[in-house]
Amino acid sequence: MKQEKILIIGAGGQIGVELTLALRKLYGNENVVATDIREAHPLLKDNGPYYILNAMDVKGTHEIVKNEGITQIYLLAAMLSATGEKAPHKAWEINMQSLIHILDLGVQEKLTKIYWPSSMAVFGHSTPHDGTPQKTIIEPQTVYGISKYAGELWCQYYNQRWGLDVRSLRYPGLISWKSEPGGGTTDYAVEIYYEALKNKKYTSFLSENTCLPMMYMDDAIRGTIELMEAPVEKLKTRMAYNISAISFTPKEIAASIQKHIPDFTIDYAPDFRQAIADGWPRSIDDTAARTDWGWKNNFDLDKMTEEMLQHLKVKLMQAV
Numbered sequence: 001m002k003q004e005k006i007l008i009i010g011a012g013g014q015i016g017v018e019l020t021l022a023l024r025k026l027y028g029n030e031n032v033v034a035t036d037i038r039e040a041h042p043l044l045k046d047n048g049p050y051y052i053l054n055a056m057d058v059k060g061t062h063e064i065v066k067n068e069g070i071t072q073i074y075l076l077a078a079m080l081s082a083t084g085e086k087a088p089h090k091a092w093e094i095n096m097q098s099l100i101h102i103l104d105l106g107v108q109e110k111l112t113k114i115y116w117p118s119s120m121a122v123f124g125h126s127t128p129h130d131g132t133p134q135k136t137i138i139e140p141q142t143v144y145g146i147s148k149y150a151g152e153l154w155c156q157y158y159n160q161r162w163g164l165d166v167r168s169l170r171y172p173g174l175i176s177w178k179s180e181p182g183g184g185t186t187d188y189a190v191e192i193y194y195e196a197l198k199n200k201k202y203t204s205f206l207s208e209n210t211c212l213p214m215m216y217m218d219d220a221i222r223g224t225i226e227l228m229e230a231p232v233e234k235l236k237t238r239m240a241y242n243i244s245a246i247s248f249t250p251k252e253i254a255a256s257i258q259k260h261i262p263d264f265t266i267d268y269a270p271d272f273r274q275a276i277a278d279g280w281p282r283s284i285d286d287t288a289a290r291t292d293w294g295w296k297n298n299f300d301l302d303k304m305t306e307e308m309l310q311h312l313k314v315k316l317m318q319a320v
């Protein structure tokens with residue numbers, strides 16, 4: 001069997017850092033080429049090949065694919081829901097063009113697999129908000145959600161027309177301590193842990209009872225790799241799979257933190273991100289992922305809180 005050589009575009013982002021580390025463990029450091037528009041994230045320094053690359057740079061990407069003998073690409077670079085609303089045309093251009101040129105490259109270079117993340121942001125007000133099904137009404141209300149839904153259709157199209165093996169997940173909000181999120185509506189659920197440890201108080205930009213689907217990064221990374229390793233005949237959709245783990249509100253995550261930091265307090269000052277969150281599911285039905293390729297989450301809210309506080313405490317102490 002040919003040794004896979006993986007290219008990660010957007011390796012410095014919230015998912016990218018941990019996915020690169022996990023894939024390097026699995027495939028060997030030298031077989032996972034990390035790239036990002038910025039200098040290498042501290043956790044990706046000196047443990048494998050790294051290039052500075054703009055996801056929109058078709059020529060530069062092609063050169064790396066050729067020179068490094070790349071067989072698989074994970075395209076993670078994107079503008080998320082909140083920053084996307086501030087610059088809708090730019091978000092559309094970045095999110096769509098980067099995908100289409102990677103899909104073309106996939107066909108041209110006969111790549112074995114491509115991974116591209118979708119999001120629960122594909123769902124909008126007209127979708128059932130509780131137990132949102134895999135197949136349902138999809139009318140996203142943010143440019144990020146529109147680009148993710150259009151992208152899913154492009155992935156399906158390239159699979160049906162050229163047999164390209166593109167795989168995708170609709171992530172809920174992701175919570176991590178190794179790398180920080182940027183520009184999302186669910187970012188409050190990471191910020192709250194930093195602020196709880198640093199200042200024992202947090203002002204949430206979402207209202208107290210806004211319930212959203214979320215997932216600890218360990219589960220998300222394992223799920224992504226499991227999807228990518230699943231035998232092709234198990235995959236029953238070439239749109240992105242719904243995956244879910246836990247759903248909670250700002251009030252509930254605060255209560256989970258208070259079990260460890262009793263004098264932690266939270267108040268609420270909803271901003272423009274509230275309207276985005278109000279259009280998203282409260283919980284997601286991921287039966288298809290569980291049935292087709294065995295998806296299963298391991299972390300609930302309290303287990304995640306325990307891990308987040310424990311790791312962030314050490315990280316913040318080391319940063320002093």
Ligand code: AKB
Pocket residue numbers: 080081082118119120121144171172173174183184185186187
């Ligand atoms: C965001 O909040 O924009 C992202 C997402 C749900 O895809 N975390």
